[in-house]
Amino acid sequence: MRFLDLCEKEVVSVEEGRFIGHVRDLEFDPVCGKICAIIVPGPGKYMGIFCRDYE
Numbered sequence: 001m002r003f004l005d006l007c008e009k010e011v012v013s014v015e016e017g018r019f020i021g022h023v024r025d026l027e028f029d030p031v032c033g034k035i036c037a038i039i040v041p042g043p044g045k046y047m048g049i050f051c052r053d054y055e
Contacts, residue, residue, distance in 0.1 A: 011040045
């Protein structure tokens with residue numbers, strides 16, 4: 001799967017069943033090249049655009 005294909009996927013909380021966001025970045029292990037983390041921005045404070053609290 002390409003990164004651009006992954007960015008189109010919706011991330012949904014399994015526990016709550018609510019939409020969290022879209023994939024924005026990936027973190028790789030520089031030694032083996034495996035994905036360590038998928039970065040999904042948290043909800044914004046002002047109209048969902050500015051000042052994100054967490055990822």
